[in-house]
Amino acid sequence: MNDAPIGIFDSGVGGLTVARAIRAQLPRESFVYIGDTAHSPYGPKPIADVRRYSLEVLDTLVDQGVKMLVIACNTASSAMLRDARERYDVPVVEVIGPAVRRAISTTRNGRIGVIGTVGTIGSRAYQDMLEVNENLAVFAAACPRFVEFVEAGITDTPEVLRVAEEYLAPLRDADVDTLVLGCTHYPFLRGAIGYVMGEGVSLVSSDDETAGDVYRQLVRGDLLASADASPNYVYEATGASADDFTALANRLMGQEVRGVRLVQTGVIDLPHLKEIP
Numbered sequence: 001m002n003d004a005p006i007g008i009f010d011s012g013v014g015g016l017t018v019a020r021a022i023r024a025q026l027p028r029e030s031f032v033y034i035g036d037t038a039h040s041p042y043g044p045k046p047i048a049d050v051r052r053y054s055l056e057v058l059d060t061l062v063d064q065g066v067k068m069l070v071i072a073c074n075t076a077s078s079a080m081l082r083d084a085r086e087r088y089d090v091p092v093v094e095v096i097g098p099a100v101r102r103a104i105s106t107t108r109n110g111r112i113g114v115i116g117t118v119g120t121i122g123s124r125a126y127q128d129m130l131e132v133n134e135n136l137a138v139f140a141a142a143c144p145r146f147v148e149f150v151e152a153g154i155t156d157t158p159e160v161l162r163v164a165e166e167y168l169a170p171l172r173d174a175d176v177d178t179l180v181l182g183c184t185h186y187p188f189l190r191g192a193i194g195y196v197m198g199e200g201v202s203l204v205s206s207d208d209e210t211a212g213d214v215y216r217q218l219v220r221g222d223l224l225a226s227a228d229a230s231p232n233y234v235y236e237a238t239g240a241s242a243d244d245f246t247a248l249a250n251r252l253m254g255q256e257v258r259g260v261r262l263v264q265t266g267v268i269d270l271p272h273l274k275e276i277p
């Protein structure tokens, strides 16, 4: 048993979809969530920068005594998952593997679409994992404006639908029957994405699947919160305004984020951590 919080992070509000799923599956667990809003969006940035920002956030979470790290960001998972697993003593859960497993068990015609940020799609993290199976045909598309929409709190306007149509038409034409939402911001646009792809296409997102992985790792590591634990949720952001993050998180999540505190990453000296060259 371990009542320490789980550390969860994303570049912004996208990882809240994963935090929400963890809370639903593990209602006694506490968490600390960091949105790295000072460096958001990660998608268009060089992989080396995303790797550095992400490790700085994870260092900050480890310094706060978390018992597990959840990289609730596909771009960061593609950029630094192996580094993170080597660097920290606590278990590290990411979002790509769980979504890949679900996509494989969902598809009926073997044609899978993947959408994500420029960084995630360019890294080929999804394509490489899926294409190990020669019976699968994978079609990938970067959808950079989707994160901009979500970070602006815009999820259901005609403009969202128009842009979704533009990005997704090639995948629909490729006759995919399963579409992986390979960015944790995208579940907030599920309505538009589902509408454009049509009812025959199953949408797979990382949130529930990743929460399932968190559950398994907590059980296997004997890290579950004790039976009488009451959960505590802490929300932090690295950007200039805690109020902006609070307002946006509440708009997207339904008034559950009561307060956000600002933190600065990249300033902590943790001599016990292994240097990543």
Ligand code: DGL
Residues within 6 Å of the ligand: 010, 011, 012, 014, 015, 040, 041, 042, 043, 044, 072, 073, 074, 075, 076, 117, 120, 147, 182, 183, 184, 185
């Ligand atoms: N939510 C993130 C992801 O899953 C990052 C989006 C971004 O910052 O560009 O990739």
